[in-house]
Amino acid sequence: MSIKISIKNSLNQKSVKNHVFFTNKNFKINELSKLPISKFSIFINKSLSLNELSDKNFLSLDINASQKVILIKIKDSQSPFEIEKIGAEFYMYLKSNLYLKTTFYEQNIRNTFPKNKFFFDQFAQGLHLKSYEFNKYKSKSKEKKFDIEVLSKNKTFQFNKNKKYRSLIEGTNLTKDLVSEPGNILHPDEYAKRLLQLRKFGLKVNVFDKKKLKMLGMNALLGVGQGSIRGSYLVTLEWKGSKSKRKPLAFVGKGVCFDTGGISLKPAKFMEDMTYDMAGSAVVVGLMKNLALRKAKINAIGVVGLVENMPGGNAQRPGDIVKSYSGKTIEVLNTDAEGRLVLADALTYTEKKYNPEFIVDLATLTGAIIVSLGSEFAGLFSNNDKLSKQLFDAGQKVGERVWRMPLDSNYDKLINSKNADMQNINYVGGAGSTTAAQFLQRFIINKTPWAHLDIAGMAFSKYGGALNSGGATGYGVRLLNKFIEDNYE
Numbered sequence: 001m002s003i004k005i006s007i008k009n010s011l012n013q014k015s016v017k018n019h020v021f022f023t024n025k026n027f028k029i030n031e032l033s034k035l036p037i038s039k040f041s042i043f044i045n046k047s048l049s050l051n052e053l054s055d056k057n058f059l060s061l062d063i064n065a066s067q068k069v070i071l072i073k074i075k076d077s078q079s080p081f082e083i084e085k086i087g088a089e090f091y092m093y094l095k096s097n098l099y100l101k102t103t104f105y106e107q108n109i110r111n112t113f114p115k116n117k118f119f120f121d122q123f124a125q126g127l128h129l130k131s132y133e134f135n136k137y138k139s140k141s142k143e144k145k146f147d148i149e150v151l152s153k154n155k156t157f158q159f160n161k162n163k164k165y166r167s168l169i170e171g172t173n174l175t176k177d178l179v180s181e182p183g184n185i186l187h188p189d190e191y192a193k194r195l196l197q198l199r200k201f202g203l204k205v206n207v208f209d210k211k212k213l214k215m216l217g218m219n220a221l222l223g224v225g226q227g228s229i230r231g232s233y234l235v236t237l238e239w240k241g242s243k244s245k246r247k248p249l250a251f252v253g254k255g256v257c258f259d260t261g262g263i264s265l266k267p268a269k270f271m272e273d274m275t276y277d278m279a280g281s282a283v284v285v286g287l288m289k290n291l292a293l294r295k296a297k298i299n300a301i302g303v304v305g306l307v308e309n310m311p312g313g314n315a316q317r318p319g320d321i322v323k324s325y326s327g328k329t330i331e332v333l334n335t336d337a338e339g340r341l342v343l344a345d346a347l348t349y350t351e352k353k354y355n356p357e358f359i360v361d362l363a364t365l366t367g368a369i370i371v372s373l374g375s376e377f378a379g380l381f382s383n384n385d386k387l388s389k390q391l392f393d394a395g396q397k398v399g400e401r402v403w404r405m406p407l408d409s410n411y412d413k414l415i416n417s418k419n420a421d422m423q424n425i426n427y428v429g430g431a432g433s434t435t436a437a438q439f440l441q442r443f444i445i446n447k448t449p450w451a452h453l454d455i456a457g458m459a460f461s462k463y464g465g466a467l468n469s470g471g472a473t474g475y476g477v478r479l480l481n482k483f484i485e486d487n488y489e
Contacts, residue, residue: 003091003131005124005148007106018102019063020070022112027059027071030111044069057086058093070102074112080122081399085466087126092469094146106152120150121165128169129467129474134180163294168481171290172474178282179459179472183258183275187230188306191257191278195235195285195304201292204238218345220324224338225307227262227315234346237288237302241295248299249488250356251288251480252346254339254363255281255306262309262335263317276472277339279459280362281306283476290481298488303350305342309335321420325349326443329420337425339365340436344443351448357488358387358449361440362476363456368432369405370457377403378475379454381437387449394483399466400475402453411438 021029032041047061059071072090074083094102104120113119131146178186178194186194192207199205210232213222218234225232238248259277260266266274281304288302316322320332325345332341343361350359369379378395380402382388388404395401414435417423422442426435437452444450455475464470 002143003128003146003148005150007150007152009153010151016103017066018068018070018099020072020102020104021108022074023071025073025075027073029071029108031107057089060097068099070099078113079397080118081397083119083122084126084129085399087123087128088130088467089126090123091127091130091146098144099146100144101147102149104148104150106150106154109150110154118162118165121162125165125169126467129172130469132173132176132468132474134176134471136180137182167290167293168478170293171286171288171481172477173286174289175279175282175286175474175477176468176472178285179276179279179474181275183308186275186278187257188225188228188233188255188308189231191255191281191306192231192233192235195237198237198285198289198292201289202239203288203292204236204240206236206238208234208236216325216349217323218325218349219322220330220341221305221307221345223316223320223322223332224256224262224309224335224341227312228308228310229312230257230308232308233306234349235304235306237285237304239288239291239296239298239300239302241291242297242299244299246299247357248301248354249484250301250303250350250354250359251284252343252350252359252361253281253284253302253304254278254342254361254365255304256339256342257306257308259309259336259338260311262315262338263311264334264336265311266336273460276460277364278306279364279455279472280304280339280453280476282472283362283455283459283474283480286474286477287480290477291484296484296489298484300484301350301354301356303346305346307338307342309338324443326445328422328442331417331420331423333423333427334425337436339363340424340439343440347440347443347450348445351444351446355446356448358384358451359444360387360391360451360453360480362453364459365452365454366433366436366456368436369454372405372433373403373457375457375461377401378458379433379437380404380451381407381434381441381454382449382451383407383441383444383447384449384451387451390487391451391453391479391483394486395479397486398478398482400458400479402479405437406434407437407441408434411435415439 256277259274326348414426458475
């Protein structure tokens with residue numbers, strides 16, 4: 001489904017089929033007598049008196065055979081996220097009723113929340129995000145289009161001209177696009193090429209291929225991809241939006257474009273879902289595009305490790321020992337615990353190269369986090385209380401919630417190895433997500449404030465959520481954008 005929202009300075013009222021108005025919690029329209037539809041006020045008020053209204057958010061009233069009035073209930077003091085949710089719900093309402101053309105009125109929009117000049121931007125953002133569909137590979141069929149007009153004679157009405165909202169939609173949808181691509185299309189070689197295209201938005205993009213990674217000593221990352229015919233890459237994306245000498249903000253993402261488990265082969269059932277094992281990297285990419293589009297006044301670094309984990313003749317074996325970029329050695333007991341190997345090198349490189357203010361990494365890292373938190377919260381692990389609280393608060397505001405999980409030195413014994421500095425899994429059992437995070441923490445060498453978000457339960461949804469209709473969710477882009485807005489801009 002596609003949505004077009006346009007501003008009109010005049011309309012033929014007879015041609016309007018569906019008049020849409022925001023109302024208060026009782027479905028009353030503010031200053032109805034001053035609106036273009038005032039002639040229908042008696043009818044509207046009478047219709048309202050005849051309807052059971054308590055549990056409805058939308059109400060459709062038939063004016064005549066060809067015209068309707070659609071009322072959208074808005075409660076007092078709604079947060080931006082709550083307004084976005086109403087926009088998302090309205091999209092589903094339009095879709096279920098096939099209201100392909102609707103007309104809003106700027107005067108009514110302004111009267112609904114007079115102190116919130118971005119009210120309609122927030123509403124439209126929810127509508128746009130909910131309408132996302134990945135149908136790129138479906139046979140072409142006639143796509144239904146929703147045409148939304150806003151009647152405004154106010155030349156200062158700035159809907160859809162605010163970079164903040166437009167860029168966030170584009171960044172989130174880019175993340176969804178990347179996560180939705182099948183593994184035969186978005187393999188590491190293709191992914192790296194697509195990232196180079198982001199230079200046109202003002203991002204500095206550097207691609208490190210196998211040869212460069214070998215020279216750098218990123219053997220943990222390279223080991224994961226050595227069974228694949230595809231390349232392995234580390235890609236950095238830099239945004240310089242400030243002349244400040246303040247340390248840059250750093251974001252690191254796991255980009256395993258397809259994860260078979262390698263020699264430690266996964267069961268066949270549901271393996272197709274492993275196309276989204278690169279979601280952590282996609283969040284970082286979507287965030288960086290968003291920052292560039294809205295010209296964020298910060299300096300930020302995005303780092304993604306791109307590999308494919310395949311059981312080829314040259315694949316990494318259980319029992320192999322690799323020397324990471326940090327100099328620490330890792331005994332690979334299970335090749336399906338590969339994401340932490342990719343992140344290990346990426347984290348140390350990011351810290352050493354950029355000396356950032358903090359590092360936040362994102363990864364679909366463990367199934368254990370889904371057992372713990374389901375698909376309601378991402379797991380948050382951190383060495384810094386302030387950073388944790390900032391991420392938690394941002395998640396609450398945008399509906400992309402996190403829950404802090406423990407890190408403790410007592411868990412270290414579960415990943416200590418007799419043959420190397422550490423092993424990549426805990427064979428004793430239990431605390432799967434925590435021991436994975438404990439492993440990652442060892443590669444934050446200089447005690448930089450760091451947070452790890454395990455988004456395995458959040459990156460993809462079979463059922464949909466508040467602002468998505470199922471499939472790739474784009475989780476993380478809005479969370480990190482809000483986190484930056486509130487604390488670093």
